Amino acid sequence: MTDVPKRLLLGQALRSDRLSETLVPKRVALPVFASDPLSSVAYAPGEVLIVLSAAGLSAYHFSPWIAAAVVVLLVTVVASYRQNVRAYPSGGGDYEVAGTNLGRRAGLTVASALLVDYVLTVAVSISSGVENLGAAIPFVVEHKTLCAVAAIGLLTVANLRGVRESGVLFAVPTYLFVAGVFALIAWGAVRSTVLGDEMRAPTADYEIHTQHAGGLAGFALAFLLLRAFSSGCAALTGVEAISNGVPAFRKPKARNAAATLTMMGAIAVTMFCGVIALARITHVKMAENPARNLLIDGEPAGSGYVQHPVIAQVSDAVFGSGSLVSFYLAVTTALVLFLAANTAYNGFPLLGSILAQDRYLPRQLHTRGDRLAFSNGVLLLAGAAAILVAVYDADSTRLVQLYIVGVFVSFTLSQTGMVRHWNRALRAEQDAARRRHMHRSRAISAFGAFFTGVVLIVVLVTKFSHGAWVSVVGMALFYGLMTAIRRHYDHVSEEIAAEESAAAPPRPSRVHSIVLVSRLHKPTLRALVYARMMRPDVLEGLTINVEQGETDRLRHEWDRRGLDIPLTILDSPYREVTRPVIDYVKRLRTEHPRDLVSVYIPEYVVGRWYEQLLHNQSALRLKGRLLFTSGVMVTSVPYQLESSEAARKRARRREEWQAPGSVRRGAVRGPRRTGRQEGAGRERGRPDGT
Structure with missing residues (x-):
């Protein structure tokens, strides 16, 4: 655009x-x-x-x-x-x-x-x-x-x-x-x-x-x-x-x-x-x-x-x-x-x-x-x-x-x-x-x-x-x-300056990882695989019970697949999504102040500006609130939808476009990759193989 x-x-x-x-x-x-x-x-x-x-x-x-x-x-x-x-x-x-x-x-x-x-x-x-x-x-x-x-x-x-x-x-x-x-x-x-x-x-x-x-x-x-x-x-x-x-x-x-x-x-x-x-x-x-x-x-x-x-x-x-x-x-x-x-x-x-x-x-x-x-x-x-x-x-x-x-x-x-x-x-x-x-x-x-x-x-x-x-x-x-x-x-510089004689920051006692789950689909599975690869001490899925029917279907699908990761369900009588998650994370921090809480949020990667308005809005609100909570790390786990491929190709064409005389001036970054190389790169870039 x-x-x-x-x-x-x-x-x-x-x-x-x-x-x-x-x-x-x-x-x-x-x-x-x-x-x-x-x-x-x-x-x-x-x-x-x-x-x-x-x-x-x-x-x-x-x-x-x-x-x-x-x-x-x-x-x-x-x-x-x-x-x-x-x-x-x-x-x-x-x-x-x-x-x-x-x-x-x-x-x-x-x-x-x-x-x-x-x-x-x-x-x-x-x-x-x-x-x-x-x-x-x-x-x-x-x-x-x-x-x-x-x-x-x-x-x-x-x-x-x-x-x-x-x-x-x-x-x-x-x-x-x-x-x-x-x-x-x-x-x-x-x-x-x-x-x-x-x-x-x-x-x-x-x-x-x-x-x-x-x-x-x-x-x-x-x-x-x-x-x-x-x-x-x-x-x-x-x-x-x-x-x-x-x-x-x-x-x-x-x-x-x-x-x-x-x-x-x-x-x-x-x-x-x-x-x-x-x-x-x-x-x-x-x-x-x-x-x-x-x-x-x-x-x-x-x-x-x-x-x-x-x-x-x-x-x-x-x-x-x-x-x-x-x-x-x-x-x-x-x-x-x-x-x-x-x-x-x-x-x-x-x-x-x-x-x-x-x-x-x-x-x-x-x-x-x-x-x-x-x-x-x-x-x-x-x-x-x-x-x-x-x-x-x-x-x-x-x-x-x-x-x-x-x-x-x-x-x-x-x-x-x-x-x-x-x-x-x-x-x-x-x-x-x-x-x-x-x-x-x-x-x-x-x-x-x-x-x-x-x-x-x-x-x-x-x-x-x-x-x-x-x-x-x-x-x-x-x-x-x-x-x-x-x-x-100046105040920020003083606050974040690393002192020469200071010891290394203390390590957390445990890492408690939470994967936010709305439905059991490919983005959620990728986030679960990635979170497990980080080898946390505690790993759990977390979903909000806004509609009982959807929650029951999610629990049934979770059990049917035999996932060995516990699924925590939080009730939300007022149909809120952000506040129950924030309250749950704060409660974990209060009960175990020496633990580190790591929250993984699956996100869609789209290629059109108007698609961004239709997705990831809850994720943006959650990240905005969690960033102000001490002892909490927030990780976005992207999942590329098909429309993102078109955006990626547009970006690559812009990078590889050669203006007249660009080779002589040394402005070309490198040879264009073949379609086979690009396909292999995409396959290697998917950690869960989906």
């Missing part, structure tokens, strides 16, 4: 020794790990203008200065993370840096912040992508929540196929988007400076209504500018993903990761500044509540008005409304925003795997799937992001208020940890040239820690009441959850 669709969606499973084939070169790593900061040009400039609109059009002239501050911060962070990937190339990223240099609590704080930020990255990117695509296709924006959830599903399937395949798939749209934005900036610059054309956005003639008729001044203006700056800092999200994804790079890993960081920073700075400048030149207008605050011919735009993103309006002004190039840019922008979530799809599972290895998250997150991706982490991220998108109706403006708190927590603690790292390294280093290099690196990390710390305070102060508190609560919940999981794993 599930294997064929799984193979169609994900492809054939990969062997563990092919992990090196999934590593990515720099040209693929850029769209895989840096699509988030590159795509932020689609929404970060708009968020700056939306915040500034609260003070009226006069505040728009601050946008270049805010852009300059964001660029300085981005360059600082990129330079700082180049130090990180070289010093800690194992893939732990900020979590490893903070945990190693600042302690376990700091590491967990960074981890919780990044986990929250990765979920928000998917939600914000997908929601913004839906809004951008809606500028070209109205149906999408009319059903944006549904479209956003569907996009998360498609992205999840692509990432389950593996890092390399998803990277190759995402590389083309990302590079098409970057080429489109550079063409937009270049042609806009030519038209405005060389040709002297007047370019006007669709909203150029609109007015912005504000409650502050005379504008803002003093503290209120400063607070507004800080809030606009914090919104523009959304352009920095995802920078840390490269430091977490260093193991996915080809060798030399650290050098390739550092080079990718530099390319990402240069491209992101150029695009962000270019779009902000063109927005000023084309007189783009944005409002936090466009239905009420955006005035068209002196009247509010109304609830039916759809406010298109800044990049879409600039594109209409530069290339012409409805032009093919504008449509191309709208589509590629939407695609790259959808794919920007891929930064989180690579960062979240990798971080989750490291945390699971350190026993802060369930161990299943450390397991690679069929395509050598951390599939459980991918699915967990997709589920959390889909819930968030549904709760916030895929509204990027509302979601972005929750954004960037976590990433600046990780920035600040990581760079603080790097300062301590360089201090420790300087104490042990004697070479003068290397010490000069370390001093320079420490200065970069110290400046980064100070700058990002200031921004973190600004973000918390300006965004807390606008929704950032949700991120803080989410971080606290993740921190508490990871602490509880680690405490549980």
Whole structure:
């Protein structure tokens, strides 16, 4: 039922020794790990203008200065993370840096912040992508929540196929988007400076209504500018993903990761500044509540008005409304925003795997799937992001208020940890040239820690009441959850640890074996034969008297066959099966506490999923109860029905199927067995000869 669709969606499973084939070169790593900061040009400039609109059009002239501050911060962070990937190339990223240099609590704080930020990255990117695509296709924006959830599903399937395949798939749209934005900036610059054309956005003639008729001044203006700056800092999200994804790079890993960081920073700075400048030149207008605050011919735009993103309006002004190039840019922008979530799809599972290895998250997150991706982490991220998108109706403006708190927590603690790292390294280093290099690196990390710390305070102060508190609560919940999981794993490890000086566990006085009997058929006979082979001290059959007629027939058949194993019959006036067995086993344990009770349960092995619903239900309930009884061992004795043969053949065909070139690659496990060999194997595998 599930294997064929799984193979169609994900492809054939990969062997563990092919992990090196999934590593990515720099040209693929850029769209895989840096699509988030590159795509932020689609929404970060708009968020700056939306915040500034609260003070009226006069505040728009601050946008270049805010852009300059964001660029300085981005360059600082990129330079700082180049130090990180070289010093800690194992893939732990900020979590490893903070945990190693600042302690376990700091590491967990960074981890919780990044986990929250990765979920928000998917939600914000997908929601913004839906809004951008809606500028070209109205149906999408009319059903944006549904479209956003569907996009998360498609992205999840692509990432389950593996890092390399998803990277190759995402590389083309990302590079098409970057080429489109550079063409937009270049042609806009030519038209405005060389040709002297007047370019006007669709909203150029609109007015912005504000409650502050005379504008803002003093503290209120400063607070507004800080809030606009914090919104523009959304352009920095995802920078840390490269430091977490260093193991996915080809060798030399650290050098390739550092080079990718530099390319990402240069491209992101150029695009962000270019779009902000063109927005000023084309007189783009944005409002936090466009239905009420955006005035068209002196009247509010109304609830039916759809406010298109800044990049879409600039594109209409530069290339012409409805032009093919504008449509191309709208589509590629939407695609790259959808794919920007891929930064989180690579960062979240990798971080989750490291945390699971350190026993802060369930161990299943450390397991690679069929395509050598951390599939459980991918699915967990997709589920959390889909819930968030549904709760916030895929509204990027509302979601972005929750954004960037976590990433600046990780920035600040990581760079603080790097300062301590360089201090420790300087104490042990004697070479003068290397010490000069370390001093320079420490200065970069110290400046980064100070700058990002200031921004973190600004973000918390300006965004807390606008929704950032949700991120803080989410971080606290993740921190508490990871602490509880680690405490549980540590407690279990202490409980089951074998002491060096401890004697071997005491042997039971006797083994009392019980074979559960419903009818005297082949599965029961096989269980009786197997239980006898174990040579217990006491062996008995046990049945429940639910219907007197059936019980009498069972006893008659038992005596007719001359079985020398006693049959115990338990009455059940309320027709229960599980409780009488449990009570009987507990009574044996009470009467003979040093005895070991071994319960054998015959089970059918079926080949179709719906047959499982018709069989073995009582066995499942019994096992579930008996597992919690000390001194009791539970053994399932399988009996393969004919339908299981079909399932076995299907499984064998999957194992022996040879893809083109599989012999050359050494992927074939061995020669196919003949029908005679298979038949002989089946006969040898039946202990009772039935």
